Amino acid sequence: MLEKMKELIVNYVEIDADTITEDSDFIEDLGFNSYDFMSLLGDLENEYEITVDESEVIEVHTVGQAIEYIKKLQG
Amino acid sequence: MNKDSIKNLQQLVKAAADEYGDKIFLKERQGKDISEKSFDSFYEDVRRVSAFIMSKRDNGQPVHAAVIGPTSYNWLISYFGTVSCGSTAVPLDAQLPCDEICDLLCRADVSVFFYDKKYEKMIPAIKEQCPDIKEYVSFADMASLLEANKPAELPEIAPETLAAIVYTSGTTGKSKGVMLLHSNLIDNAMCMDGESSTADVIMTVLPIHHIYCFTCDVLCSIRYGAELCVNDSMMHIPQNLKLFAPTIMLLVPMIAETLYKQIKAGAAANPGLTEAQIANSVFGGRLKTIFSGGAYLRPELQKAYIDMGIQMNQGYGMTECSPRISTADPTDKSCSGDVGVIVNGCQVKIEDGEILAKSPSVMAGYYKDEAATAEALTSDGWLRTGDLGYVDEKNRIFITGRKKNLIILSNGENVSPEELENKFAGKEFISELLIYGDDGVITAEIFPSAEYCKDMSKEDIEKLFKDTVKEINKTVTSAKQIHRLRIRDCEFDKTTSKKIRRNQPVQGRQI
Numbered sequence: 403m404l405e406k407m408k409e410l411i412v413n414y415v416e417i418d419a420d421t422i423t424e425d426s427d428f429i430e431d432l433g434f435n436s437y438d439f440m441s442l443l444g445d446l447e448n449e450y451e452i453t454v455d456e457s458e459v460i461e462v463h464t465v466g467q468a469i470e471y472i473k474k475l476q477g
Numbered sequence: 478m479n480k481d482s483i484k485n486l487q488q489l490v491k492a493a494a495d496e497y498g499d500k501i502f503l504k505e506r507q508g509k510d511i512s513e514k515s516f517d518s519f520y521e522d523v524r525r526v527s528a529f530i531m532s533k534r535d536n537g538q539p540v541h542a543a544v545i546g547p548t549s550y551n552w553l554i555s556y557f558g559t560v561s562c563g564s565t566a567v568p569l570d571a572q573l574p575c576d577e578i579c580d581l582l583c584r585a586d587v588s589v590f591f592y593d594k595k596y597e598k599m600i601p602a603i604k605e606q607c608p609d610i611k612e613y614v615s616f617a618d619m620a621s622l623l624e625a626n627k628p629a630e631l632p633e634i635a636p637e638t639l640a641a642i643v644y645t646s647g648t649t650g651k652s653k654g655v656m657l658l659h660s661n662l663i664d665n666a667m668c669m670d671g672e673s674s675t676a677d678v679i680m681t682v683l684p685i686h687h688i689y690c691f692t693c694d695v696l697c698s699i700r701y702g703a704e705l706c707v708n709d710s711m712m713h714i715p716q717n718l719k720l721f722a723p724t725i726m727l728l729v730p731m732i733a734e735t736l737y738k739q740i741k742a743g744a745a746a747n748p749g750l751t752e753a754q755i756a757n758s759v760f761g762g763r764l765k766t767i768f769s770g771g772a773y774l775r776p777e778l779q780k781a782y783i784d785m786g787i788q789m790n791q792g793y794g795m796t797e798c799s800p801r802i803s804t805a806d807p808t809d810k811s812c813s814g815d816v817g818v819i820v821n822g823c824q825v826k827i828e829d830g831e832i833l834a835k836s837p838s839v840m841a842g843y844y845k846d847e848a849a850t851a852e853a854l855t856s857d858g859w860l861r862t863g864d865l866g867y868v869d870e871k872n873r874i875f876i877t878g879r880k881k882n883l884i885i886l887s888n889g890e891n892v893s894p895e896e897l898e899n900k901f902a903g904k905e906f907i908s909e910l911l912i913y914g915d916d917g918v919i920t921a922e923i924f925p926s927a928e929y930c931k932d933m934s935k936e937d938i939e940k941l942f943k944d945t946v947k948e949i950n951k952t953v954t955s956a957k958q959i960h961r962l963r964i965r966d967c968e969f970d971k972t973t974s975k976k977i978r979r980n981q982p983v984q985g986r987q988i
Binding site for chain 2: 457
């Protein structure tokens with residue numbers, strides 16, 4: 403899932419995909435703005451056929467947390 | 478639509494039903510389906526909600542009904558149902574903390590509360606803190622409310638009736654309740670002509686409790702008979718652009734920036750295609766106009782959109798003026814950094830550098846706050862915008878800063894931080910920036926772009942910023958020199974509309 407995430411992330415920021423880790427913080431490490439992040443969540447909904455709850459993603463700051471959140475939604 | 482015959486919001490909705498009838502007014506996603514409502518059914522449902530509101534009046538007195546939730550058909554019929562029978566709507570920002578919402582509900586004397594089901598978790602706290610609220614209506618129960626109430630015979634409404642109390646989300650101080658009359662909102666919706674038509678599709682993405690979105694998306698689509706398509710979430714803008722294929726959009730610069738980044742990335746990945754071709758595909762193929770407002774728009778970004786064949790217009794206003802003071806001249810492609818030409822019926826003058834506006838769109842005052850009203854409105858009805866700027870010979874407004882943010886130097890000279898901040902716009906190694914006076918010294922505090930600076934040493938980063946400031950200092954007078962620089966490790970604290978709060982403690986490390 404990390405590889406897929408990297409693929410989607412580089413559509414928003416000019417960054418070498420190899421430098422992205424599960425610890426990367428979307429805003430502080432990857433340089434996302436808040437709308438980039440919302441837009442990425444939309445991509446993840448499409449990719450994994452999940453429905454993201456905007457109020458729950460307030461807790462999601464890092465790539466790893468996003469992966470955990472998707473897994474939780476997938477059950 | 479004969480705009481001269483329309484004096485209040487009730488008449489606007491009725492005129493739209495008479496003129497546009499069964500044409501689609503609104504489209505919104507409901508799961509995988511799209512729900513459609515016509516102008517006729519909108520007017521009918523508005524009158525059903527009016528019947529409900531009229532039944533809740535105490536001795537025939539108007540009620541104050543709060544509406545909270547993202548843009549939806551139910552939000553709109555709650556709002557228009559309230560105002561169409563002479564009561565007052567109080568649209569609230571759903572992203573505020575629960576305690577603040579309770580405070581605003583009490584301050585606005587709300588007795589009816591319409592809410593999106595998403596926010597039902599707040600209800601127990603609101604019931605405890607706001608005992609004056611007698612009626613709670615979840616949008617989930619709206620269908621039964623509509624069924625239980627026959628469309629009302631609507632009463633006549635004087636144009637000077639209070640339509641809405643809109644709380645401002647300022648970057649400083651406590652929010653104030655802007656009292657907007659029917660005549661204010663109608664004047665602003667009608668002040669220009671030809672901005673839209675029945676052939677247009679407007680995709681609404683900004684928060685509906687903001688007057689900019691309400692007047693320019695909602696009131697204008699009702700006036701012109703345009704189709705209003707609701708973007709259900711910031712997460713779904715790309716999908717919804719393809720789904721609804723809008724012709725007009727109202728955006729804030731941050732969204733326009735991100736969409737442009739995606740277009741650039743698309744063009745880089747597809748060397749055979751131009752940015753204009755990628756933009757056409759990203760925006761669904763029909764977009765011709767973007768109205769930008771709410772924050773500073775870089776002229777370079779505006780030009781990039783115009784070069785892609787999308788007219789990007791910038792306007793200016795504030796909640797207190799319903800909101801438009803100036804709007805773009807669509808024939809002006811000069812990207813000269815102005816915020817548009819002064820709208821019809823509005824007078825603008827400059828006093829001590831500050832922009833003052835006077836028009837039928839100017840608010841009646843702040844709700845139960847005479848002191849703040851006296852500060853904002855002069856005795857002869859001019860609205861002090863708090864913005865600094867000037868008007869050129871083409872009647873275009875240029876903004877140079879906010880009066881309250883002015884840095885007063887020890888020599889008595891005033892410096893606008895925004896003017897300096899704008900000089901850093903487009904520098905990709907800066908994520909966020911604030912300019913302020915620190916003991917009379919102009920200081921730049923920067924949150925660097927982690928992505929840009931990731932392979933740089935601390936010394937290189939410091940040198941980059943010092944050199945940048947040195948270059949900018951060459952372009953300004955000696956009084957405006959930035960003499961102190963701080964670098965932060967974390968983002969600035971922001972308002973719910975994502976504006977940096979100016980009155981926050983200094984955190985950055987001085988270099």
